[in-house]
Amino acid sequence: MAKRVFKIAGVFSLACLLGGLNQPNRALAQSAPVAEVNGYEPKWWKEAVVYQIYPRSFKDSNGDGIGDLNGITEKLDYLQKLGVNVIWLSPHYDSPNADNGYDIRDYEKVMKEFGTMADFDRMLAGIKQRHMRLIIDLVVNHTSDEHKWFVESAKSKTNPYRDYYIWRDGKPNPSAPNGFDPPNNYPSFFSGSAWQYSAPTKQFYLHLFAVKQPDLNWDNPKVRESVYSLMRFWLDKGVDGFRMDVIPLISKQPGLPDLVPGTDFVKLWANGPHRDEYLQEMNKKALSPYDTMTVGEAIGITLAEEPKIIDDNRHELNLVFNFDAMRISRGDGYSARKWTLPQFKAIYTNHANVLSKTSWDTVFLSNHDAPRLVSTFGDDSAEFRVPSAKLLETMILTLRGTPFLYEGDELGMTNYPFTKLSQFDDIEVKNAYKAKVLTGKMSEEQFVAEAHQFGRDNSRTPMQWDATSNGGFTTGGKPWLAVNPNYAQINAASEVEDKDSVFAYTQQLIALHHAHPALVYGDYKDLDPENDKVFAYTRTLGDERFLVVLNFSGSSIEFAWPDEVKAARLVLDNLPGLHGTGKGRLSLNPWEARIYKY
Structure with missing residues (x-):
């Protein structure tokens, strides 16, 4: 039976990789059912490794200091070399940029700073030629006030x-x-x-967001039909799906009554009476004729409510982003919150327990709205940046769910060393400054320190391509946002050529993920939930079994070898040549990550 499972999974993976990528999406939606793998219906978006591009910060092709679509096209070979097979493109639409593209003026035009529709079509063709797919941001809770x-x-x-x-x-x-x-x-x-x-x-x-982002009235059928029309416009171009911005907020509370003091208004707003009805209608009228990937930003959605939105049988969304793990270190505003590794691990275990075989998870710890991965969950010091960045990538690419990487994660890029307010561009930071500092609730020094740790501009600094001026991001004199001054030490050109780099290790992890169905569809088990230093878990599918051991600390420790794991073979280690084992125990170096097959 196990051999049959692997054969089916292998055939399906090959079909996903080689078949259909250059066919019209509409035809793919009618494909015949595929045999289940470990109780799951195989889908290309379950087996994908997704890479998010924030176009303004990725690559500038014309020297104006702003990343653009032609810059992305220039770097498609780099992404293919890394091994990702789905690109998520943050907003590229025409926009006055009050919120960096999340305020859309025209859904069927490209932002002038990013290029033209011909540039978009050329980029999309290049993606398809490399057997990759493209999903784009869909921002339809609100528009620009210039729409x-x-x-x-x-x-x-x-x-x-x-x-x-x-x-x-x-x-x-x-x-x-x-x-x-x-x-x-x-x-x-x-x-x-x-x-x-x-x-x-x-x-x-x-306007639940900026003044220049008025909320659409989804209770108006004409609004919904207009949204479905613009979705079909992009799907007919060959786009493979959407990441849906703050999508749970589309259904407002009847009558819009005052909030009762103490109300969790985000959860209230995310659970409007028609949310599921509208998502099902969207699926029926805009998505179902195509073979798409949809992932919703699950703002305000609890884990208990999540399965309803992504249950295959309900026909709403394929996936959602649940932010419990990504935001575990953040309190209110930009304040820090203490957290423990057992709490962190419990989030993933709870997800595994709650989600059924008809729903699927996402795995991510970074995006354009969060600080840098290694600066938040690892150690970005010179000593431990590389091993901790590798460890975090190990976790993201071996837990169950579709993994999402953010640009620069594969290099171990770090937070920017902000020291003053004038260095920030983000509207969220500027508005928070008015609310906190100008009202006397917080000193400017404290505010800048907190925004430095958690501000969104940390992840929006330009991609560091090489050690030349501005990190190779632009040939112009000044990028739209300052490049992190550590670009001479951390950049793609040096890492692509270094077999021990974060890039090279991430490349190996992605290849491993693509090659083994157990790392996609396999069962997950946390072996030591209360351990406050080590995250150790298994992924099993039939006869294929993996053990992943992660030392989430800057100290050398020993970990008891799991009794259920016999005759294991080391597959990958982020500190090659330094690992040690003893009878019944593992000696783990600081921030060491190991993957065994048994």
Whole structure:
């Protein structure tokens, strides 16, 4: 039976790799069912390794200091060499850039700074030629206030586009600006009220994010049809799916009542009464004719609610990003929170226990909204940056779920050494500064220190390609955001040629992940949940079994060899030549990661 499982899995993996990548997506959706692997229905997006590109920071091709689509095309061979087979492209749409592209002015145009639609088509063709796939950001909870829908909506209460957005009368208050208080007490994610007064019609519009990001009214069927139309536009071009930004927020609470003090407003907003109905409608009208990958940003969604959204039988989304692990070290605002390794491990174990065979997980610890991976979960000192970066990649690529890597993770890129407010570009930081420092709640020194640790600009500094000026990111004089000054020591050119680099090790891990069904569909078991230094787990599928041992500390320690693991063979070690074993125990060096097959 086990041999049959492996044969099926192997055939499917080969089919995913070689078949269908250059065919129209619409035809693929009607493919015949494939035999299950360990109870799971095989899908290409379950077997994928995804690499996120933040285009503004990836590669500048024309010297203007801003990354662009042609820069991505230039580096496709690099991504192919790394071994990833799905690219997630952060917003590339036409935008005034109030929130770096998450405020979209035109969904069917490319941002001028990034290039043209012809450049996009050329990039997409290059991706397909290299047997990779592309998913793009879908930002449809809100638009830019410069989108033609909103421009029309704001003109009058009788405009045909008025109900494309959420407008409400304010509460009369002669002492308030414009004579009105906001309609309710909703806060914005970017500080301040979630309501903005508009003088032409003397009403407020809702913006859960920036003032320039008005929320769409998903209760209006015309809005939903407009969204599905723009999705089909990109799918017909050959895009393979979407990462859906803050998608649980699309269904608002009826009547928009004031928040009761102490309410977890994010969870409230994420569980609107029509969320699942709208996602199912989206699936039916926009996604089902195509063979797509969909992953939702599960803001406000608890682990208990997550399976409902990604259950295959409910036809909503394929995957979601649950942020329990990524945000374990962060408290309110930019403050730090103490955490332990047992707490961290429990998140993954709980996911494994809660998700059924008809749902699938994601594995990630970094993205464009988070600080750098190694600076947050590893040790970015000169001594331990490389081994701890390798250890984190080991975990991400061997746990169960589709792994997502963020640009620069494969190099061990670190947080930027911010020391003053003027170095930040992020609107979130600027608004938080107004709310915290200008109101006297926090000193500027403390604020900058916290933003340095957790600010989003840490991950948005330009990609470090080589040791030349600006890290090879741009030939122009000044990049849009400063390059980390450690680019001479940490860069792609040196790592690609170094067999002991983070890049080379990540390359090996990705190849291992692609080659072994057990590392995709295999069962997961945490062998020592209470160990506060070591994360040790098995991945098993039939006769194929792996043991992964990770020392999450800067100290040398000993770990008891698991009784259930017999005659194991070392497959990969992030500290080659330094490992040691004794009878019944493992001697682990600081930040050492090992993968055994048994």
